[in-house]
Amino acid sequence: MRAAADRWPGIAGAALLLAGLALCLHNAPALPGIGTLVDGWLHPATAPYTVTATLYGWLPRLAVALLAGAALGAAGAVLQQVLRNPIASPLTLGVAGGAQLALSVGTLLVPAGLGALAEPVAVLGAGAALGLTVALAWRGGLEPLTLVLAGLVVSLYAGALNAALLLFFEYDLQGLLLWGGGALAQHGWGEVAFLAPRIALGLAGLVLLVRPLTLLSLGDEGVRALGLSLQRLRLLCLAVAVYLTACVVSAVGVIGFVGLAGPALARLCGARTFAQRLLGATLLGAGLLWLADQVVQPLDARLPGLLPTGAFTAVLGAPLLLWLLHRQRLPATPRTGAAPVAASARPGRRIAGLASAAAVAGLIAVAVVQTPLGWRWDIPWQVTELAPWRLPRVLGAASAGLLLALAGVLLQRLTRNPMASPEVLGISGGALAGVVALALALPAASTPALMAAGTAGGLVTVTLLLALGRRGGYAPEQLLLVGIAMKALFDGGLGMVLASGSLQWSRALDWVSGSTYGVSLPGALATLAVALLLLPVCLALHRWLDLLALGGEQAAARGLAVRRGRLVLLMLAALLTAAATLVVGPLSFVGLMAPHLASLLGLRRARDQLAGAAAIGVALMVAADWLGRQALAPYELPAGLTASLLGGLYFMWLLHRREG
Template sequence: MSRPAQLALAGVGLLAAALWAWAAVGLLPPGSWPSLPFRAEAMSLEQILLAFGLMPRGTVALLAGAALGLSGALLQTVLRNPVADPTTLGISSGAQLALVLSTIFAPTLLVDGRWPVAMAGAALAAALVLAVGARRAFAPVTMVIVGMLVGLTSSAIATALTLAQGEYLLSLVIWNGGSLVQQDWSGVRALALVLASGGLAAALLARPLRVLSLGAEGAASLGLRVAAVRLAGIAVAVILAGSVSAELGLIGFVGLAGPALARSLGARTIPERLMLSSLIGALLLSLCDGVVLTVAGASGEMFPTGALTGLIGGPLLIWLLPRLRGSTPPGTEAAEGPAVRLARPRPVLLALAATLVAVSLALVWIGRVPGGWVILDTQSFADFLPMRLPRLIAAASAGAALATAGALLQRLTGNPLASPEVLGVSGGAALGYALAIYLVAAPTAPLLHGATMAGGVIALALVAAYLLRREMPAERILLAGIAVSALASAVLSAMMASGDARSWAVLAWLSGSSSAVLMPGALALAAVALTLWAAALATARWLAILPLGPGVAGGLGLPLRRARVALILLAGLATGAATVLVGPLSFVGLMAPHMARRAGLARPAHHVTGAALIGALLMLLADFGARVAGFPYELPLGLFASLIGAPWLLWLLMRANR
């Protein structure tokens, strides 16, 4: 590591220590600080707050940040993917879902604290991802996709239950922000033990991981048990990140920023990356907590530390992206395998279109009343059609637009993980909507629409700026999008964790609903979806050449910069329009294109068309489920879209390669 890098780390550490000391001095002058051993009965109230609150809090920030940084470094090394971090395996979402389920259905499980329940949820989520990954030899891209699906499904269920029992679960919303508030030293002892054990395990794995970095085939030829090493590395990462989630809540981004910054500062060998990632994670979280303490000293603590990590880490990582000296690209291994390519895709597309029409007609005629299910008669159909038709058009159009946007982004980056959510478009749109809710006393519909569109455009512009500046590999483009998403999510988490009544309006919108859409808005969204589809077909040649890489594309005469900008703008406009009407349901943009590709629709025109049809079908079924499952109340649309699409894609990923 270079001398300037060492000085930079030392400066960050000194700043974090100074912020903590400022908060401590504001609580109690240094001459009155308690001395060891701490005995509460002999202390004043201020001394108790310092000895059992502020001191363990500062220590916990260092331990938790180090654990998350080490966890992220292990995952990125094992999966050979610089986009991987602890959330990739659904650890935090699994812990969140377990706590929500326990709070509602089995509160006695929480008698001994959150740790056993949260750890169990995190372990089950990771086990599901590993079970699917084992069927494909732990192929990196498969692992990341499955982890994202498990996380999406877990979060959707937890959000639905939170909305249904909101008056009981406000504390969970606050906990989700990741609070470092401590009342004793028990959290320090628990995390110190976990970090020491994890550090020892990582040291023992350093040599096998160095061999694994040669590639699965090369490592196996040297006698390395590739699957066993991967499983061990992932298990250590899961325990580290799960322990932090259980003790403190959901603290994101540190596990992604730590390893990325370690590489940018010159860490070349695996032992160096593991140690430096842990150190950077500790300093980053400690600095964030120091900022929270400083703000709390002036106005009271209004948001948890976990909500701030993205505010600092996100912009820092975006700034450092062009300066990354190198990164390990996602591994291409035998387990990934080529997707099926249909010789005659048109029958499949016609079948999808026919299914979409049939489902639309069925959903118009079928209804649920207090007495049960009914098929509407002619008069009832005429009465209900004006209410049902706009939401059906809006749901199908939103699904088609998001799926088409996802297909464009996946072909643009050459990466199946690309989607409006991953590239930060939906996060920016959601942040724009939330800011309008919080900053304006009575926001009008046009204002909400404008703020949502503006947020998506700004997020997309940040990512596009790096595409225009220089040629960036696909994984760095994804990393830029995830950094933008983390920044938006951090602000949203801070708003939600404040406990304000407006949080529920934002939470309900985030889960997605088409119930408030009127016919003009539905027709406008349909026009956007059709226009985007037509534009995608017009750029089919670009979509066929771009995945081959910038060198080949340039050699074939493709205007690379113009093509990238045009496709990103198309995807951004489609995502913004869909988000305005039905919420940030961008997971359809991840699942539908992947489903279409796995179904054998390989050529650009067929792939885009199939993705649009599958996306529309997914959203229609999700809208119907959201409308009737909790009758007479409507449940979140996002929940049903995840529950419909995720199992299907998991099944496709588990199929044997042809």
């Protein structure tokens, strides 16, 4: 039985190789003979079309896929060895996102000369992103869960900054958006000539570092006992991994999950030593990207627009990460952080104060504006006159903030983890996926239909969270990492939509960024009605939340049906998230910030935390909407994007503080 289990990876690999070869031959033009190809290479002006297509399209694309896949597989193996984290990769650690953000900034600053500077710019961005990720997790000893969470927030923040740049410079960066999805289509040998020597140099450096990297398996003390500088070794190896990743991103864009899948499959195929894993990851990474690109090519020919290989690999790679998480239980992370804040003796006063602050934020949002002559406080009749334009946005932002805050409280108490939120667990991404899918299928779909689709997407995510988290006993670590994988899956699908050239792509971009510009008064009132309806429902379930915060066994001992309670609360969180996602998109971090701020104010019991977080959520989202409209007037930054830029910084601070 054991021997059969050990053989199946090889059998599966052989089957995939044969399938890839069959697809490769199917996708290739009518292959001419070697002599004809050589003649076409020497005399391109008189070469037949099939020879030109083979020489300057099919063969360069094949070479780029193999080179990029090999580089990403090797980089993933090095990152996993140096950081001792089996789910570390260029994508999960924010390296690819940092490189893409740097290229976007470079395109705007030096539009004509970026071609020559693309490589150093990408290396700088990738290195900065990895440095920030490692710095956030350093005080926690680079513990695997913390490192992945740090990489997630860095990647999200880079993505938010990229989205902001795309909104302001849509025509300058639209081509970069399509390219950034990881398109491997080639029209010559330029990218091959760029990648080949650089990847060869990086791989040669890794060959020289194989022995020191192998010694890292001995642990920090073992490496120091041998006289090696652990810090220098880690920095050198990370520099090579970052360089390989940045070269690929600067040439073909972001390729998702190859850096995770290559080393994982190498281990699965029996690689035990680091040298074996490095070789296996390099070869398997090249083969995986080659196979994925062979699947993409016939689909790309039949679908409108462009189907990027990078986004497609993200869709394929997310299930792989879910499977890896199912096979491996990560050690539980103790709930550390700052000393707990004592519960407030008078929570009612603090909640009333927070509600007053939310009301003041709403008043400022409708009455204070920036004009070409400076700031102005509108008098009542001016406010009334402009209310049809301002009021829907303020009500929509307030309702979304309240909904996300409630969802955040539910999720943080369910997982007993202050880092949980609808954004981190992938529920916001699932809701957005449902909304975008219905909008593409039925462009004239009504708001209630879109809300139903978003709720369905959120519920699918919750169902997968429950199913995949069951083996780990719904451990917070397992749920968080499953949420990360789900978010990657939805991001890959959305990336394909944005790069497809669909007429709905700008509408999808509005949802992603969380713009309240198009919120109508009936839509805002409907969202407000949902929020006011679900608020008392959440408050009525406060006892369940208090008991579940003690742990499953303690809650069951006090008479709570734990499984049913978790299911009801997760479904409620999905509904809250879906309703908010329609207004402010999938990113805001309000679901993270509001519950934590309420807790810091001493609102420790579930009922008090729900009420306080609701008021804080309203104030935060209304303030974000107002800042987005006024800070860069006459330009506007969407409310969801503004909140995510502020919330991302808060998330980084919270993660650093928690690990300290």
